[in-house]
Amino acid sequence: MPAKKPRFPYGKYSGEERLDTTAMPEPDRDDDDAQDAWFEDERKEPAFKNYVTGRIDYYKKNMNLDLKDLAIHFITHSHIDVCWLWRYEQTRKKAAVTFRKACRMATRYYPDSYKFQASEPQLFEWIQEDDPDLFKLIQEQVKAGKFNLVGGSWVEPDCMMPSGEAFCHQRLYGMWYYQHNFGTMPDIEWMEDSFGYGRNLPQIFAKSGAKYFFTMKLTWNKETIFPFVNFWFQSPDGSRVLAHECHQGYGTLDNWYKYEVGRHLLKKGTTYIGDYTRDYDDLADAVDDDALNKTVGFWYGSGDGGHGPTSQEVAELLEFQNQGVGHIGTAAELYAKLAKDSDRYPVWNDEMFLEYHQGTFTTHSRVKRNNRRLECKAISVEALCALVDAQLAGNGLDYPRATIDETWKMIMKNQFHDALPGSSIPEAYDDLYEDWVTCDEILDKCIADVGKAIKPRAKNTILVFNPNAAGEARLFIPFTMFDDVSLGSDDLPPPGILKGTKDGKIHPLQPVAAEPACWLEAKPAGWWAVVHLTGMGLDAFTADFTDTDGIAKAFGKAIDVIAGETSKIDNGIVQVFMNRQGEIMKATSTLVPGVANIFKGASFVPQAFVDDIPNDQAWNITPGYNNHPRNYRGDDNPLVKLTKKGPVVSEVTTIREWGPQLIMTKVALFAGLPEIYCEFMTDWNDPRTLVKLKFDTSLPSPKIVESDNQYCIITRSAQPQTPADKARWEKIQHKFSDLQAGDGKWAIAFINDGKYAFDVMEPDVFRLTTLKSAEYPNAARESFARPERKMNMEKRGKTQPGFTDIGPHRTRFAIYPHAGATRVDAAGKPSTVVAQRADLYNAPPIIVKPSGAGTASTVAVDTSLVSSSNPQVLVKAVKKGHVDAKLLVVRLVEYTGNPAETTVVLDPSIAGNVASVAETDILERPLPAKVAWDAKTRAAKVSLGKWEIKTLAFTLK
Numbered sequence: 001m002p003a004k005k006p007r008f009p010y011g012k013y014s015g016e017e018r019l020d021t022t023a024m025p026e027p028d029r030d031d032d033d034a035q036d037a038w039f040e041d042e043r044k045e046p047a048f049k050n051y052v053t054g055r056i057d058y059y060k061k062n063m064n065l066d067l068k069d070l071a072i073h074f075i076t077h078s079h080i081d082v083c084w085l086w087r088y089e090q091t092r093k094k095a096a097v098t099f100r101k102a103c104r105m106a107t108r109y110y111p112d113s114y115k116f117q118a119s120e121p122q123l124f125e126w127i128q129e130d131d132p133d134l135f136k137l138i139q140e141q142v143k144a145g146k147f148n149l150v151g152g153s154w155v156e157p158d159c160m161m162p163s164g165e166a167f168c169h170q171r172l173y174g175m176w177y178y179q180h181n182f183g184t185m186p187d188i189e190w191m192e193d194s195f196g197y198g199r200n201l202p203q204i205f206a207k208s209g210a211k212y213f214f215t216m217k218l219t220w221n222k223e224t225i226f227p228f229v230n231f232w233f234q235s236p237d238g239s240r241v242l243a244h245e246c247h248q249g250y251g252t253l254d255n256w257y258k259y260e261v262g263r264h265l266l267k268k269g270t271t272y273i274g275d276y277t278r279d280y281d282d283l284a285d286a287v288d289d290d291a292l293n294k295t296v297g298f299w300y301g302s303g304d305g306g307h308g309p310t311s312q313e314v315a316e317l318l319e320f321q322n323q324g325v326g327h328i329g330t331a332a333e334l335y336a337k338l339a340k341d342s343d344r345y346p347v348w349n350d351e352m353f354l355e356y357h358q359g360t361f362t363t364h365s366r367v368k369r370n371n372r373r374l375e376c377k378a379i380s381v382e383a384l385c386a387l388v389d390a391q392l393a394g395n396g397l398d399y400p401r402a403t404i405d406e407t408w409k410m411i412m413k414n415q416f417h418d419a420l421p422g423s424s425i426p427e428a429y430d431d432l433y434e435d436w437v438t439c440d441e442i443l444d445k446c447i448a449d450v451g452k453a454i455k456p457r458a459k460n461t462i463l464v465f466n467p468n469a470a471g472e473a474r475l476f477i478p479f480t481m482f483d484d485v486s487l488g489s490d491d492l493p494p495p496g497i498l499k500g501t502k503d504g505k506i507h508p509l510q511p512v513a514a515e516p517a518c519w520l521e522a523k524p525a526g527w528w529a530v531v532h533l534t535g536m537g538l539d540a541f542t543a544d545f546t547d548t549d550g551i552a553k554a555f556g557k558a559i560d561v562i563a564g565e566t567s568k569i570d571n572g573i574v575q576v577f578m579n580r581q582g583e584i585m586k587a588t589s590t591l592v593p594g595v596a597n598i599f600k601g602a603s604f605v606p607q608a609f610v611d612d613i614p615n616d617q618a619w620n621i622t623p624g625y626n627n628h629p630r631n632y633r634g635d636d637n638p639l640v641k642l643t644k645k646g647p648v649v650s651e652v653t654t655i656r657e658w659g660p661q662l663i664m665t666k667v668a669l670f671a672g673l674p675e676i677y678c679e680f681m682t683d684w685n686d687p688r689t690l691v692k693l694k695f696d697t698s699l700p701s702p703k704i705v706e707s708d709n710q711y712c713i714i715t716r717s718a719q720p721q722t723p724a725d726k727a728r729w730e731k732i733q734h735k736f737s738d739l740q741a742g743d744g745k746w747a748i749a750f751i752n753d754g755k756y757a758f759d760v761m762e763p764d765v766f767r768l769t770t771l772k773s774a775e776y777p778n779a780a781r782e783s784f785a786r787p788e789r790k791m792n793m794e795k796r797g798k799t800q801p802g803f804t805d806i807g808p809h810r811t812r813f814a815i816y817p818h819a820g821a822t823r824v825d826a827a828g829k830p831s832t833v834v835a836q837r838a839d840l841y842n843a844p845p846i847i848v849k850p851s852g853a854g855t856a857s858t859v860a861v862d863t864s865l866v867s868s869s870n871p872q873v874l875v876k877a878v879k880k881g882h883v884d885a886k887l888l889v890v891r892l893v894e895y896t897g898n899p900a901e902t903t904v905v906l907d908p909s910i911a912g913n914v915a916s917v918a919e920t921d922i923l924e925r926p927l928p929a930k931v932a933w934d935a936k937t938r939a940a941k942v943s944l945g946k947w948e949i950k951t952l953a954f955t956l957k
Helices: 032-040 045-062 088-109 122-130 132-144 163-184 201-206 280-287 311-322 331-344 365-392 400-412 426-452 549-552 785-796 833-842
Strands: 071-076 116-118 147-149 188-190 212-215 229-236 238-244 264-266 287-292 296-298 461-466 470-478 495-500 507-512 526-533 537-544 560-562 567-570 574-578 584-589 604-608 639-644 648-659 661-670 676-684 689-696 704-708 713-717 736-741 746-752 758-759 764-771 809-821 846-848 867-868 873-880 886-893 900-906 915-922 940-946 949-957
Touching: 032 088, 045 311, 045 507, 071 116, 071 311, 071 331, 071 940, 088 116, 088 122, 088 147, 088 311, 088 426, 122 132, 122 400, 132 147, 132 163, 132 238, 147 736, 163 365, 163 400, 163 873, 188 331, 201 212, 201 238, 212 331, 212 867, 229 331, 238 280, 238 331, 280 287, 296 311, 296 331, 311 746, 365 400, 365 426, 365 846, 365 886, 400 426, 426 846, 426 915, 426 940, 461 470, 461 526, 461 604, 470 495, 470 833, 495 526, 495 549, 507 549, 507 567, 526 567, 560 648, 560 713, 567 648, 584 809, 676 689, 676 764, 676 915, 689 809, 704 900, 736 833, 746 833, 764 809, 809 833, 833 873, 867 873, 886 900, 940 949
Parallel strands: 071 296, 116 147, 188 212, 212 238
Antiparallel strands: 229 238, 264 287, 461 537, 461 846, 470 526, 495 507, 495 537, 507 526, 560 567, 567 574, 574 584, 604 689, 639 648, 648 661, 661 676, 676 809, 689 764, 704 713, 704 736, 736 746, 746 809, 758 764, 867 900, 873 886, 886 949, 900 940, 915 949
């Protein structure tokens, strides 16, 4: 099918009317005539042959590098950005042009010598839809060994921000697409252009069929030289993939001596394990000066917008080959040869941080927020549907396989390494916005369909699905969820109570009005409640708005709050004081009883800096930006308001001028919860600005900060010593970062719902990066966005926006002071409490309104449907089998860095349908290890190593 039509008449970010580009061809200067000319004439010209000879002689004479003495593998490929300076719809055509050219080279011109590499199953699916004949030709060429599939993730995503489960889905969907359509699963993960690589990716790659890893990107470092060329990339659990890093094209040779140390084998009997606490300049001491690995990968072909290798580029490689330099080979051949010396390569045991493009963790904040939000929502809804389906055994719920797949494909596509980082043109983000809307519609329908399959228990009874471990959680209920409830003249729903059907416990329902529609993610009118939820299960609650005595009792005491010159909120666990500017001056917590104030200076303080780096603003942060603050004038008369007061939540809001815009800050406490809930809102006006929120903690001598990452927690120094560690001045996080006291007795976790960047340039000061108003990149010369812009200028006088992140912003986060450290409690025992609190913040409970009639079924409530007996081991995902629909797949992760044993228990409503259980890899292929299933106890016992990801597949009858 062709590219889908736009849903909206005007782009959300570009503001442009969409141009129909269906009939527009992708321009290609290297067309069939040019290819014929190079094949028949140009490559035979003496001047061309002399040009290649001159290159060979140049390296020998000027660099003492004899190319004929090296085993060079020419790897032809063409990098295709799924979006960047063009829209997705144009990429469909770029892929077709590029892959058609590759097939033509291998069939018409050079059938005996040409081989091509390509990644990204998304591209192949587009060709399968748009051009079945070309797709069939590619299939034939793959079978013939001329067209070589690499990669295995759905796209080449950003490799720092997608979650661990999102990466599992990237690999699951991509590898099985290859298998179903080409009969093969490549063992090389191919991420040449992503902006850094997460700490736990080797484990995810290794457990989903990859043995090898390729990248070029750390050659872009700006402050240090990452010297490793052939090395083991290792996860914290010990999983490894054999990595090769090099430049594109002639850059490999031009920079030979800059990276030569990484081409030498280690001395025999020597091991080298590197990370950012070690100055990797000492690699030179570990290698054998006389053991140069002469196997060289030479990646060649025009790219970014595809179209390569061009006919001239292919002719060059063949002429090199004719003159005795290298040969056109495959990536698989290269890695097979490199693997022969695998015992003499160093190990890189850390994330691979790119000392460049640090701004991509922040640019285009809505992209980051919606990635996190939809990742969590899709994981939650997939688990809900799978667990209900496993109980009903197909009776009443048609498992939404097709729509869940559609949703994940959109999420994964939008994780591409120029989409999620915020470094594409505004028209590309019009497409992302439409995908976000579609994903929400699909997932909301899935939730509604679950409700239609379940019989109502009683009037105004709802089921609340918690996709996380058990715990106290905030619950927002829209007022439309209950029958016979209307808004009053004050636009508030009535106060009520929520009664747990299992324990009969009463919870106040505190009414709140609808937020202004202009706010991002504005909540409708409804109620806040705080309830205890079982882990990975459905809890039943009944609302009552008529029990006046019960309601009066539940509302008898509000959370203590004062708003004014000095504002104060106290929920009995946390006490917080703010000044007139809305800054936090003091906060205490009963969880850290010996600490008089967790902050030593004003905190929740916004800071703005000039960020006008002249090149690639969307990617980069201006070095030394700290020395160039925006000196915004303070507001002498801020507005301080008490915006919520009740038994569930009390909140103070401050509105003040800050430079050319107003900012709104909110601080709230919820009943019984240990976090300080904060918001920063603005309608931003100032371009070329970086905004951070500063927290001046009283933590004594912090040494480390630990951050959530891709199914692990990464530890970094708060006082970096090595040059490479110091170069990580803007750091990456997922759901939280936890700054710890030097003695490990207490810490402060900063939990976010879509802010991926922070810094600790001063060891005891945490700064959350919240906004970067960078200049958009310009559209490529061939981009279909250019005629679209001309059309809009002609018809409407409309020009495209110049900067990202101008307009509404909403940053939400929570501050969680706690005893102990990130992964151990106050007694020194392994703990996942910080991770669990962050999970609850990011994946809020899903409300299901049962509405089934007739043959609708009942489901198990007030019990965990699947649980892990050991809190070190978290149940992170539950889903139906990707290939085998009879499988109920459960993803476990050890989250403290210690080996653990756990028992996975299923509720009787599901366990009765289980025939067997097996351990699988991430691709859901069975592994040799046996897992015993005890039908009586409904339990499977498993052991996990530190940080291990383990996948169990329960076969349903």
